[in-house]
Amino acid sequence: PLPLLRDEEVIQAQPDQRGITERYVEESVRFLRENKDQPFFLYLAHMHVHLPHYPPERFVRESENGVYGAGVACIDWAADVLFHELKSLGLDDDTLVIFTSDNGSRVHGEGGSNGPLRATKGTTWEGGQRVPCIMRWPDKIPAGKTCSELTLSMDFYPTLAAIGGAEVPTDRIIDGKDIRPLIHGEEGATTPHDSFFYYKRNAIEAVRSGPWKLHIRKDDQEIGELYNLETDLGETSNVFDQHPEIVRDLMAKIDACRQDIGDDAAGIEG
Structure with missing residues (x-):
């Protein structure tokens, strides 16, 4: 097991993996409350549903899809808590929330699925590469809209920098692109990537x-x-x-x- 750190300080040498998501959520809530009066960026990377599976027992008991389903349910719970906190702080209508994944499922009989996509995580078929991306930003992103244009997680960097009024470095190549036109649902907006x-x-x-x-x-x-x-x-x-x-x-x-x-x-x- 890896140690649990806050910044560069080890706060626990061997944390209980089953409770780590709750601790991440508690820390996220603390961060939101401490920064509610100023712009903030919060990145929460869940351990679920990556191996090894250690979902909390209460989700395992309720799952109809084994520990994989329990992990998904735990992520749902975490999202619900954070949305509730944003609303309680009066920030839910002025906060951009992005929910996405890093790769497709292994699909090794563990409960995951890549739907109609070919192959799995670790491949360059669509089943390994194409992932969902859901964004919520009331009054800025049209509700109920879908976008089928090609975008990359690398696009978050220049896009969020532009939204926050920050400048990206000009002394190096930045592969990501500003996808605000796609996010805002602008008519005729297309992917900025040729390839x-x-x-x-x-x-x-x-x-x-x-x-x-x-x-x-x-x-x-x-x-x-x-x-x-x-x-x-x-x-x-x-x-x-x-x-x-x-x-x-x-x-x-x-x-x-x-x-x-x-x-x-x-x-x-x-």
Whole structure:
């Protein structure tokens, strides 16, 4: 087990994993109360539903989907507590809340599911990469709207900086983009990303541009698979041979990316 820290101070050498989420929530509530009169940024990264599963026993007893379902229920409980606290402090209508994940489920019989998406966590198929992202910001984000444009977690940095009136560094490349037009539901707003590259460790395996996604490598083997994600979200119908011009265009993007940041599989240093 890892020690529990506050800032750089170890406050417990071996915390009880089953109670860690409640402690995170308690700390988050304390933070909200201490900063209610000034702008704040709170990042809460849950341990659920990552392995090993240690949900509180009360959620396990109520779960119909084992410890995985109990972990999800615990996350729901945490969200409810924090929303209640924001409302109690009069901050719920003036706080941007973002709920998202870092990767798809392992789907190893543990209760998780990637729905119609292909494969699992640890892969560059959509089941490993595509995750939900839910945002709430009354009067700033249109309620009930959905957005199907491609965005990345890297976009949070420049977007939140712009919202908060901060400047991002100009002495380096920032891969994230400001997605405020998408967040606000502006008419005609589209993804600011021309391409998205899927790396596994230091080797590029796929690229997406618009609806098209080209896979060139899997499990250290070269492949050639092309999918239209608008019509084939599950990546089941390979149309590589039917669209050679699209394959050429996407390969050109891959080659440019390789020269920029490298590709171990191709022997190119970035």
